[in-house]
Amino acid sequence: MPQDRNKTLTGLAGTEPVVGAQHPSVQRLQFFLSESTWCHEQVNARRLELLLADPATASHPGGVLVIDGSGDRKDGAAIAHIGRQWLGRLGKTGDGIVSVTTCWADENLYHPLLAVPYSPDRHFPQGSNDPGFRTKLQIAAELTRSAKAARVRAVAADCADGLDTAGTPFVMALKPS
Structure with a gap:
């Protein structure tokens, strides 16, 4: 699938942009995503x-928990979680959405565990002092604690100064400075 449209409905359904938007497979996917009552947490x-029940993909003490933040550029102020923030994929600050993600990995395979969107402080009535506001580091710490069931040996992150890894050993990249 072409990299420039791998997250669009037409790209997911394997049809041409614009023209393919009316294709029945695209319309079915659109209906499913927008009208279904499924709960993403349950799914x-x-x-x-x-994953954990299958011996081929089950976690074991030899694996690590990888924590990463990734962002996508988005425009508009009405979209949930959007804000002016660092978008590492682009290598610059811009309007976008950032999620903190975890995946379990060993030397042979990896699989994603959880992804939690980060909401900039402007989305909260009291800004960064609001009880509901969480920094990316706080989200990462919560994900680390919840991943204990994945039986990880260590936590790996590209940069997370001050991350509480809940007593799990960790490996982190150091900034050149």
């Missing part, structure tokens, strides 16, 4: 349950 919990 993800079941996905993880199946």
